Amino acid sequence: MTTKLSRPLALGLAALLSGCGWLDSDYARPELTLPGAYTQAPAQPRRVADDWWREFGDADLDRLVDRALARNNDLTASVEAVRRARLQAGLAQGDLYPSVSASAEISRTRTLDSPHAIERKNTVSLGATWDPDPWNALGRTRDAASLEAEAAYADLNEAARALAATTADLYWQLVYYRQRIALSAESIAYARRTWELAQARYAAGAVSSLDVLEAEQSLRSQEASDTEFRQSLVETENALAILFDGPPAQVDAPRRVLPVGEPPAVDPGLPVEVLERRADLRAAEARLQASLATADAMQASYLPSFSLTGSLGSSSVSLTNVLTNPIGSLGAGLALPFLNWRQMERNVAVSESDYRAAVANFRQTLYAALADVENALSARRQLSQRHDLLQRSVETARAVEALYETRYRAGAADLQSWLDAQEKRRTAEASLLANQLDRLTAQVNLYRALGGGATLPQARVDAADDLL
Structure with missing residues (x-):
């Protein structure tokens, strides 16, 4: 005769036959498809370094990043998140006693x-x-809390890395708008001289009033554009100033011209190395392991x-x-x-579903990180090629403008042709300057994509370690 056990009793007997730690899962990194090398890697690279912003050789940038790392409020909040996570892990450890x-x-x-x-x-x-915890339910809860604390510390490092990049980006934008305003002032002065020339020729009866109006329209257009650049300068300077735990104010950074020349090549290493370099990936993997520990704890709790x-x-x-x-x-x-086996099955299924979702999110985060590196490497190369083309465009535009000026003064060309040549020259110069900013921004993005670190001030580390 065969006796059929009820489902709750069968589950109970299975549990009684299990040993300590029976449900503990061994973590294994999810299967990943990683290329052997980056397709956009440079030929003669240098390894990315911690405190990567010092590679620019700009003392003002170094000082501003150091100040942001020491005083930024968002970073302070990240430090407190680490303390909270570590205190929570201590509470989970205390449940074992x-x-x-x-x-x-x-x-x-x-x-x-x-x-x-x-x-x-x-x-x-x-x-x-x-509570003796024979099935290690409390132990796995403690493990999950400890892993969350590790993830919070990785988040802190990621916040520091992002803060350094934001500071560098805003600094280069600040210098760009200063240089752009200087370029605009030159264009306004040139447009004013053109207007005055048109007025003089009109007074001499050499041209009609149309030339005077066209020249004035060009001048007013340049003056209107200048107001936009000045507003952008104010907004950028304020955005940079509030990174230092203070109100909007002028930033003590006297640089007025963007650096020129080729940024140093960076060795991206192997794609698999990005897992260890990038703090956001370390945080994602720690939370993946915490999700697994939580699933174990959920099963053991029944x-x-x-x-x-x-x-x-x-x-x-x-x-x-x-x-x-x-x-x-x-x-x-x-x-x-x-x-309560029905509730148990559903809760366990929810925790397992959470883990599978965490695996998918981890994979996607990694692939997005690899795409960030490829995009940054490609941008660096393309912007370098664009710089050479824009440089030639500026030289050509200046030559064309000079010819039209000569022809206008000789009465062989109308004013509008000269004004059009001036506009093309201004556009080419502005594009070249924007390219210089884009190259610096791309370099910052490359350092960040590769996981270039930012050394936290010791006071920040001590604050995160202060657990009462």
Whole structure:
């Protein structure tokens, strides 16, 4: 005869036959498809270094990044997130140990019928409770909290890396707008001289009033554009200033011209190395492991569990005799949560689904990181080629403009042709300057994509380690 066990009982027996740590899962990094090398890697590279912004050789940039790392409020919030995660891990560790409690009570009771009769009672007690955790449910919860603390610290490093990149980007934009305003001032002065020339020729009867109006329109257009550049300068300077835990203000960085020349080539290394370099990937993998530990803890939480309790106490009408006749007690409790097997199945399924989603997110984060590197390497190369072409475009535009000026002064060309040549020259010069900014920004993006680090000030590290 065959006897069929009910599903809850079968689950219970399976749990009873299991040993300590039976549900602990060994983490293995998900299968990943990684190329052997980057397709856009340079021929003669240099390895990316920590504190990568110093590669630009700009003392003002170095000083601003160091100040941001020391004072930025967002980074302070990240430090507190690390402290909180580490404190939570400490609380989870404490759940593995017995908890102790103590109390003392003194009471005096008087009835209304007999106001002179007072009932006295003095009580003291000491108790302890311990959950042995035979299936390591609390242990895996502790593991998940510890891994979350590791992820929070990686988040802090990622925040520092992003802050350094943001500071560098804003610094180069600040210098760019200063140089762009200087270029605009030159264009306005040139447009004004052209207008004055048209007025002089009109007064001499050599041209019509149309030339004067066209020249003035060109001048006013340049002046209008200049106001946009000045507004962008203010916004950029304010964005940079508030990185240093202060109100909007002028930034002490006197540089007025962007650096020229080829940025140093950077060795991207092997694609697999990005897993160790980038703090955001380290955080994602730590949370992936934490998700696995949480799934283990969820399954173990439905296995039979028991708790041990003990207490020691005494009571007396006299305060001096309160410890004379202590009474002790011991107790044990058994819980069978697997009896709620439907709820158990769903909760376990949810935790397993969370882990699978974390695996997919980790893979996608890694592939996006590899794409960031490829894009940054390609941008560096393409912007370098674009720079050479734009340089030639500027030279040609200046030559064409000079010819039109000569022809206009000789009366062989109309003013509009000269104004068009001026506009093409201004556009070419502006494009070349924008390319210089783009190349610096691309270099910053490359350092960031490769996981170039930012050394945290010791005060930040000490604050994250301060756990009371």
